[in-house]
Amino acid sequence: MSLTLGGFGSAVRSNLVAVFQTNLAWATLLDVGPPDDGPHRLHDRLAHALRTAIRNGRLAEGAAVPPSRALAEELGCSRWVVTEAYGQLIAEGYLSARVGSATRVSWSPDTAPPRPRAQRTPPRPPIRYDLAPGLPDLRAFPRRRWADAVRAVTGSAVHYDLGLPDPAGHAVLRTTVAQYLRRSRGADAHTASVSVCAGVTDGLVRTCRALRAEGLADLAVEHPGWGRLRDAATSAGLRVHPVPVDHDGLHVDDLARTPARAVVVGAAHQFPTGTVLSPARRARLVRWAREVHGFVIEDDYDAEFRYDHHPVAVMQGMDPSRVFLLGSVSKTLSPALGLGWLVAPATMSPALRAANLVAAAPPVLDQLALATFIDRGWYDAHLRAARRRFRSRRDLLIRTLGAQVPEGRVSGTAAGLHILLHLPVGADTRGAVRAAAAAGLHLADLDDYRVHRPAEPTLVLGYGNISDTEIPPAVALLREALRSPTAPPPTRTAQLSHDDR
Structure with a gap:
């Protein structure tokens, strides 16, 4: 059974003009549960519904609850049910009552004891350069x-x-x-x-x-x-x-x-x-x-x-x-x-x-x-422009890698939106991904796509979602990450963040 406080008939409203002039919670929805829910009596359900509304802030501190007679009429129950529920909440400190005045909410989440704060994961550094695979050039949409x-x-x-x-x-x-x-x-x-x-x-x-x-x-x-x-x-x-x-x-x-x-x-x-x-x-x-x-x-x-x-x-x-x-x-x-x-x-x-x-x-x-x-014909035109852009960008990335990471070897067909960068045996690609992430560079490790760790460490470098001007500084960060992979572990892998087809 659901009840909207304040949804009373006009005859009842005419008797409550004085109460309407106060801070009334007439628009608060209460869910008092089904009428046949076993041993839970109606006044218990009503007390629970009011308590929940107060705790989550839908009934604010200082708000007046309906007079017991009016609420009983709305519920189709005896006035005793409402007074029992109100009495329970007064005893618990959720409501307060004074002679000649409305019964009001006397508790709010702000006055409750603070809950212990959950341990927060440190925020990830913002991505400055994106060399992870999986995305096209979103700037060119x-x-x-x-x-x-x-x-x-x-x-x-x-x-x-x-x-x-x-x-x-x-x-x-x-x-x-x-x-x-x-x-x-x-x-x-x-x-x-x-x-x-x-x-x-x-x-x-x-x-x-x-x-x-x-x-x-x-x-x-x-x-x-x-x-x-x-x-x-x-x-x-x-x-x-x-x-x-x-x-x-x-x-x-x-x-x-x-x-x-x-x-x-x-x-x-x-x-x-x-x-x-x-x-x-x-x-x-x-x-x-x-x-x-x-x-x-x-x-x-x-x-x-x-x-x-x-x-x-x-x-x-x-x-x-x-x-x-x-x-x-x-x-x-x-x-x-x-x-x-x-x-x-x-x-x-x-x-x-x-x-x-x-x-x-x-x-x-x-x-x-x-x-x-x-x-x-717009799709074909878009693809033609994208092919020219990606071909040029791929060439630029390979040239830049050759100059700044000469120990690496590039492989992969001249196609798609990514290449592989093979590194000398012993290179810590996983550490490099962590170090790069700490510096704002997004990379992917080939190990993320394997069942078993390979003998040759390899990075998967995407060039779809990065501009030409960003490639030289991004590769410079990659070079530094390969030399000092000391960053803390990232919260997500590059594969999970981008590979959405």
């Missing part, structure tokens, strides 16, 4: 054109677009994404095969649930690899099997020795090693999927950024009946948009729908805005 797209679809959307969204995504965006993937990524995609999701992680969770429902219990992932892929698989009930990666990409022969019949692979640009799956291994991986009647889940997270030649086409086009394709705009526009896509084999579409009955698509207006942004 196309605000004006995105706002134009949102404004356009808000004005042109028909009324039924504003109703309950299709769980698979709006047909307009699904069609636009299918066309974009066919022309730019060599995919075999159609409106019916595309689902709109909140990003790669969301798409992978949906896929893993569908695979689990189809009887697959094991999933292989690349090692080293992105931790959230493993988390997504285990959350869907799958057992995860790490498979090593070398300069040609995933070891398909090692994959064949696992019980997995599905694998997640970054074919165009593996994270974090930066390798590209070789043509021979692409063909071998597709054959493996056919042989085991399994599936390849292709994570196409930043494949639009290739700087030495055109981006490699997706594997999904080689066998759309065995390859899922995951993508998003998190690395091209911003992860804050929460927009991605999943292209599924036709035979798996029913399983996807059945296994993800409560999966929600992103907001419809955002979906329509992305479709407009792509259809008007």
Whole structure:
């Protein structure tokens, strides 16, 4: 039973004019509980509700509570119930009463004894320079054109677009994404095969649930690899099997020795090693999927950024009946948009729908805005400008590292938004990350993406979310951190803070 103090009838109010001239708590909501809650009597429940309202400050010190007769009438109980509750609170010091005056609140949180303060974690130093992987150039987000797209679809959307969204995504965006993937990524995609999701992680969770429902219990992932892929698989009930990666990409022969019949692979640009799956291994991986009647889940997270030649086409086009394709705009526009896509084999579409009955698509207006942004050519223009900017920035970072950290060795395909910096044996990369964090520099250790600590210490350096002018001072801080890794441990790892696809 809930009660709003002051919600009395007009007949009662006419008798309380004098009381209304004081500081009354007429708008305070009391929850006195259900009438059939066992041994708890009504006056006990009323006392508890009033005590709670006083303790949390909803009934302020000095506020008058309703006269016992009026409150009893509102509750539909005897006046004795109210006087008993008031008497209990007066005895406890929460209320005070004087003859000829209203009963008032005599306690407040400010007058209560101070609670012991919880131990506070020292605040992290602010990030001055960001060399951690995972983010695009947020300064370059196309605000004006995105706002134009949102404004356009808000004005042109028909009324039924504003109703309950299709769980698979709006047909307009699904069609636009299918066309974009066919022309730019060599995919075999159609409106019916595309689902709109909140990003790669969301798409992978949906896929893993569908695979689990189809009887697959094991999933292989690349090692080293992105931790959230493993988390997504285990959350869907799958057992995860790490498979090593070398300069040609995933070891398909090692994959064949696992019980997995599905694998997640970054074919165009593996994270974090930066390798590209070789043509021979692409063909071998597709054959493996056919042989085991399994599936390849292709994570196409930043494949639009290739700087030495055109981006490699997706594997999904080689066998759309065995390859899922995951993508998003998190690395091209911003992860804050929460927009991605999943292209599924036709035979798996029913399983996807059945296994993800409560999966929600992103907001419809955002979906329509992305479709407009792509259809008007703004997305392609943004990608062209971003490729030029990132190619130049990558070159600058490599040159600066060569001059200031000559003991390091850079690796990684000329693609994506990160490189690897290999350091001499014995270098304390974990200590360097801590020291850099204390100086305001955000770094990532390759160990954060491995199951076992490697023999060669390596840092993963991102260049997406840093300006060209910031690179020289950032690398100077990196050099100092490598020489004196003495900072206290950070509260979070670089991987957890940025890797959101």
